Amino acid sequence: MEATAAKTLLGRTLFYDPLLSADNTISCASCHSPYNAFAHTDHKLSHGIRDSIGTRNAPALFNLAWQPKLMWDGASHHLDMQALAPITHPGEMAESIENILKKLVSSNTYPPLFQDAYGNDSITSQRILKALTQFQLTLVSSNAKYDRVKLNKDTFTSQEISGYKLYQANCKLCHAEPLFSTYSFKNNGLAPDTNNYDIGRYNVTNDPKDSFFFKIPSLRNLSYTYPYMHDGRYRKLREVLNHYTSIITSNNNLSLELKNGISLTTNDKADLIAFLLTLNDIDFIFNTDNTFPRETLLPQE
Ligand code: HEC
Ligand code: HEC
Structure with missing residues (x-):
């Protein structure tokens, strides 16, 4: 697989993986569902780990490359760094990067994905964040x-x-x-x-x-x-x-x-x-390139 595609697949896998949260229950997709244009329709305010209720509605994620600032108040202006906020937020995923690194290193899934994406299987926080960004930048809605x-x-x-x-x-x-x-x-x-x-x-x-x-x-x-x-x-x-x-x-x-x-x-x-x-944009909503990556997150026979 070509490196950019491999990085996108890694980012997509991380996006859907609850391993990124402290008790392995919440993924990015828990609040940003592909069938809701990566927003969350059940809830007015976002719901995170251990039923914590946040203070804002989870925004849809698409055409992010054109947004100079992120979050409802523009608190973040860098997609790479943005992901750290929900990961470490005590009411969202409540996890630390160090712990995620440990979980990824000892999994069977991730070392080969990092290998394909980056040419070696070294797993670093920077690589995690870059891969998440790479996947999110592919979420383009332009066929309505x-x-x-x-x-x-x-x-x-x-x-x-x-x-x-x-x-x-x-x-x-x-x-x-x-x-x-x-x-x-x-x-x-x-x-x-x-x-x-x-x-x-x-x-x-x-x-x-x-x-x-x-x-x-x-x-x-x-x-x-x-x-x-x-x-x-x-x-x-x-x-x-x-x-x-x-x-x-x-x-x-x-x-x-x-x-x-x-x-x-x-x-x-x-x-x-x-x-x-x-x-x-129905093509965007049902684009199977953006949905749960069965090939990496389901046990393979
Ligand atoms: C002064 C600029 C301005 C104008 C003019 C304006 N909007 Fe908005 N619109 C906003 C802002 C700011 C928000 C977000 C407000 C918030 O959540 O506090 C918003 C939110 C929305 C939302 C909610 C979208 C979402 O995903 O939550 C819809 C729908 C919307 N506007 C439709 C319209 C329509 C239709 C018109 C014309 C009739 C319009 N707006 C005119 C600034 C504007
Ligand atoms: C518990 C629910 C929840 C989880 C889990 C979550 N998010 Fe969010 N996300 C939100 C909410 C709520 C906001 C808006 C926050 C604000 O405006 O202060 C947001 C904002 C964003 C934004 C900014 C979008 C914009 O239009 O400004 C991006 C990008 C994003 N999240 C990506 C992610 C990624 C990547 C993950 C996983 C690492 C993730 N989110 C996990 C609820 C969540």
Whole structure:
């Protein structure tokens, strides 16, 4: 196997392996499921080791190469280092890199995978993190109906065209094409969540102007990534649209793009949702290159 492909397979194996957690029960995929565009639909807030409940909704993972900053508040800007956060977090995987190294060295599975990926079977934390990154960078979603229409391989229905215009008039300054996010930090008018009172980007920058600012999520694959927002407060797209049409524009933190408010009729909402659904990428969701690696993680006969 060619080295890049071998590194991707190693990263994919690590991503799905609960061995990365202290009690061998939680893998990256426990919170980032391929069938949810690598988000987690059962839970508003993420669930980690020993039923710990986190403070934020697990984001979908795709098109990561285009994101300058990671996490809802941009706390991390390097994919390699990001993985250390969930691995060592006491409520997520609660494991140490040293212990993972021990487990990997003494497994039958990993030494040959490191050998194929790196030319020798030395197992280091840097190699683990690089392989995880390599796999995550392969998670590209770019074959939705919207993309095919742009390539003149498909056409929008009249309802989708109407929804596209509503999107352009109301959403695109923040959820910009073709990634459907500028990946900058904004406040879209959500009332602070009462459980955690999460102040978002302010945590990272200590600049009061960033209070309650969160990273703009992509609008791709929304059918698979609910519940929505950093705390998973909405389950349905209709609730999200109702939020945007009922925002209190006097909210001090609200980003400029929304200061004039958004008004949408019931028909408009249906059209806009029809357009948003054209951003679902079924090829990505069911791509067997991204799912559980049976070849490495199931016992072979
Ligand atoms: C217990 C659930 C849980 C586990 C396990 C978990 N994550 Fe996450 N992940 C989250 C949550 C929640 C966030 C958002 C955190 C934040 O914004 O503070 C996140 C954020 C991320 C991000 C940033 C995405 C973005 O759009 O900003 C990446 C990349 C990521 N996780 C990869 C991983 C990898 C790799 C692993 C395994 C080593 C992993 N995660 C394990 C819940 C989890
Ligand atoms: C001021 C910039 C801005 C504008 C304009 C905007 N949004 Fe958002 N949107 C955001 C931010 C920021 C979030 C994340 C907020 C959070 O979780 O705290 C978000 C979240 C979302 C989500 C949740 C996605 C997820 O994965 O959780 C959806 C869906 C959404 N917006 C749709 C829309 C639609 C449709 C429009 C136009 C009607 C729109 N947005 C206009 C900034 C914006």
